[in-house]
Amino acid sequence: MKSVPDKNRKTDLILQKNRELTAILEVSKVLTTSFALEKNLSSVMSTIGSLLEMQRGCVFLLDKISGELRIVAAHGLTKDNIEKGKYRIGEGIVGRVLEKKIPMVIPNIGKEPLFLNKTGARPEKDGISFLCIPIKLKNEVLGVLSVDRIYSEKKGNVDDDLRVLEIVASLIAQFIKLWESYERIEKEKEHLKRELKGKYSIDNIIGDSDRMQEVFKAVHRVSPSKATVLLRGESGTGKELIAKAIHYMSQRNKGPFIKFNCASIPEGLLESELFGHEKGAFTGAVSSRSGKFELANKGTIFLDEIGDLPTALQPKILRVLQEREFERIGSEKTLKVDVRIITATSRNLENLVSQGKFREDLYFRLNVIPLFLPPLREREEDIPILIEHFLHKFNEENVRFVVMDKSALQVFIHYHWPGNVRELENTIERLVVMSGSDIITATDLPVSMNICRLKNSDKLSSLTANIEELEKANILNALGKSGWIHAKAARLLGITPRQIGYKMKKYGIEEKEN
Ligand SMILES: Nc1ncnc2c1ncn2[C@@H]1O[C@H](COP(=O)(O)OP(=O)(O)OP(=O)(O)O)[C@@H](O)[C@H]1O
Numbered sequence: 001m002k003s004v005p006d007k008n009r010k011t012d013l014i015l016q017k018n019r020e021l022t023a024i025l026e027v028s029k030v031l032t033t034s035f036a037l038e039k040n041l042s043s044v045m046s047t048i049g050s051l052l053e054m055q056r057g058c059v060f061l062l063d064k065i066s067g068e069l070r071i072v073a074a075h076g077l078t079k080d081n082i083e084k085g086k087y088r089i090g091e092g093i094v095g096r097v098l099e100k101k102i103p104m105v106i107p108n109i110g111k112e113p114l115f116l117n118k119t120g121a122r123p124e125k126d127g128i129s130f131l132c133i134p135i136k137l138k139n140e141v142l143g144v145l146s147v148d149r150i151y152s153e154k155k156g157n158v159d160d161d162l163r164v165l166e167i168v169a170s171l172i173a174q175f176i177k178l179w180e181s182y183e184r185i186e187k188e189k190e191h192l193k194r195e196l197k198g199k200y201s202i203d204n205i206i207g208d209s210d211r212m213q214e215v216f217k218a219v220h221r222v223s224p225s226k227a228t229v230l231l232r233g234e235s236g237t238g239k240e241l242i243a244k245a246i247h248y249m250s251q252r253n254k255g256p257f258i259k260f261n262c263a264s265i266p267e268g269l270l271e272s273e274l275f276g277h278e279k280g281a282f283t284g285a286v287s288s289r290s291g292k293f294e295l296a297n298k299g300t301i302f303l304d305e306i307g308d309l310p311t312a313l314q315p316k317i318l319r320v321l322q323e324r325e326f327e328r329i330g331s332e333k334t335l336k337v338d339v340r341i342i343t344a345t346s347r348n349l350e351n352l353v354s355q356g357k358f359r360e361d362l363y364f365r366l367n368v369i370p371l372f373l374p375p376l377r378e379r380e381e382d383i384p385i386l387i388e389h390f391l392h393k394f395n396e397e398n399v400r401f402v403v404m405d406k407s408a409l410q411v412f413i414h415y416h417w418p419g420n421v422r423e424l425e426n427t428i429e430r431l432v433v434m435s436g437s438d439i440i441t442a443t444d445l446p447v448s449m450n451i452c453r454l455k456n457s458d459k460l461s462s463l464t465a466n467i468e469e470l471e472k473a474n475i476l477n478a479l480g481k482s483g484w485i486h487a488k489a490a491r492l493l494g495i496t497p498r499q500i501g502y503k504m505k506k507y508g509i510e511e512k513e514n
Pocket residue numbers: 204205206207233234235236237238239240241242346421422425
C-alpha cells in the first residue's frame with residue numbers, strides 16, 4: 001500500500017501535467033485564430049502566465065534591420081517596462097540566448113550579474129528564476145521567449161517548464177513564419193493592385209483619377225506615332241507637361257523639343273520667329289536666322305496658344321502640317337523639315353472657327369488627336385496625391401518637413417482651383433516657404449481659399465452668401481491667429497466676445513480639437 005504523501009505527490013503531478021497539456025492546447029488554439037501578431041502573442045503570454053503560474057513573460061522578436069530584440073508581447077509588464085526592453089544580439093541573457101540559440105536558466109536572478117533587468121519590472125530580484133528559450137525554426141532564430149518563475153522545494157520543476165516552453169516557442173516560431181509570409185503576400189497584393197490601378201503612369205505627372213488615367217492611356221498610345229496632337233484644357237492643367245511627355249516618350253526624344261507661344265510676341269514678328277528669315281528680308285534683318293520649325297527638325301515643335309495665331313499666318317502653318325515644308329522670309333528656297341507638331345489651347349477653337357477667326361481646314365488638321373485635360377475641380381481625388389507630391393518637392397528644396405492637417409486638406413479639396421494644378425503648386429510652395437510651423441491647418445490658408453468653397457465656379461451665388469462666407473473665413477482666421485481664444489479673436493475683429501460666440505454658432509464653427 002502506498003503512503004499518503006506519495007499519493008498526493010502523484011495527484012499533484014497528474015494535475016501539473018494536465019495543466020501543461022491544456023496550456024499547449026490553448027496556445028496552439030490562440031495562434032491559429034488569426035494573423036494578428038501582437039494580439040495573438042499577448043494571448044499566448046497570458047495563457048501560459050495563468051496556467052503555468054509564471055510571474056512575468058515576454059516574447060522578444062528580432063528586428064532584422066536594426067539587429068535589435070524588441071518586446072512584442074508581454075505578461076505582467078507595464079507599457080513603460082515594455083518600451084525599455086530592448087537588447088542587442090549577445091547583450092544580457094536574452095541577447096545571449098539569441099546568439100547561442102540554446103535555452104538558459106538563471107536559478108536566482110538576484111545573484112546573476114549578467115541579468116540586466118532592463119525593463120525595470122522586478123524591483124526585488126532575489127528568489128526569482130529566469131527561463132529564456134530561443135524562438136527558432138530549423139536553425140533560424142526569430143526571437144526569444146522569457147519567463148520569470150518562483151520555485152519552491154515543493155512546487156515546480158525547471159526541466160518540466162523548459163520542455164513546455166520549448167514546445168510553446170516552436171509553436172510561436174511556426175506562427176511567426178506563417179505571419180511573415182502572410183504579410184509578404186498582403187503587401188504584394190497591395191502592390192499589384194496599385195500597379196493595376198495606376199497602370200498608366202508618366203514620370204512626374206500625377207493623376208489617379210479615371211479622367212487622368214484616360215489621358216495617360218492616350219499619351220502612351222499616341223507617343224510612338226508622328227500624329228499631330230491638340231491639347232485642350234484650362235490654364236494650369238498640365239498641357240505643356242503632357243506635350244513634353246509625348247515628346248520624351250517618342251522615338252524623337254533625342255531630337256529637340258521646341259516650345260513656341262503664339263500669343264507671346266507681336267504679330268509682325270511671329271512669321272520670322274516661326275519660319276526664319278534671310279539677311280535683308282526686312283528692315284532690321286541684319287543677318288539670316290533660322291526659325292522655330294527649322295530648329296525643331298528631327299524633334300517636336302509645341303505651339304502653345306494656337307488659338308491666338310493670326311489669320312494671316314494660318315495658311316503657312318497649314319502648309320507645314322500638310323507638306324512639312326516652308327520658306328524663310330526673303331527666300332525662294334523651300335525647306336523641308338521632319339517635325340512632329342503638338343499644339344495647345346485653352347480657348348474655344350470651335351467658337352473661333354464659327355466667328356471666322358480660325359480657319360476650319362487648319363482646325364481639322366490640328367484636331368487629329370484631341371486630348372482634353374480636365375480642370376482640377378473635376379478630379380478631386382487627385383488633390384491629395386498632388387498635395388503629397390508638391391509637399392515632398394518643396395520640403396526637399398527648402399529642407400523642411402511641413403505636413404498638412406485634415407482641416408487644410410478639406411479646404412484644398414473643396415476649393416475650386418481656377419488656376420488648376422499651377423495654382424495648387426504655387427500655393428504649396430508659398431506655404432512651405434512661409435509657414436512658421438510644420439503643420440499647416442485651415443487657418444494658415446489664404447482667406448480667398450476659405451471663402452471659395454463653391455465647387456462650381458459657373459454658379460453665381462448671391463451677394464449675402466458671399467458676404468457670409470467672407471465673414472466666416474475672417475472669423476476662422478482670427479480664431480487661428482489668437483489660438484482659438486474667443487476674447488482675443490473678437491478683439492482682432494473689433495467685435496465683442498458675445499458677438500463672436502453668436503457668429504460661431506451661426507456658421508457652425510466648432511471649437512478646435514486638440
Ligand atoms: N498632373 C500634374 N502632375 C504634376 N504637376 C502638374 C500636373 N499638371 C500640371 N502640373 C504642374 O502645374 C504647372 C502648370 O502646368 P503646365 O504649364 O503644363 O499647364 P498648362 O496647361 O500649359 O497651363 P497654361 O495654359 O497656363 O500654359 C507646371 O508647373 C506643372 O509642372
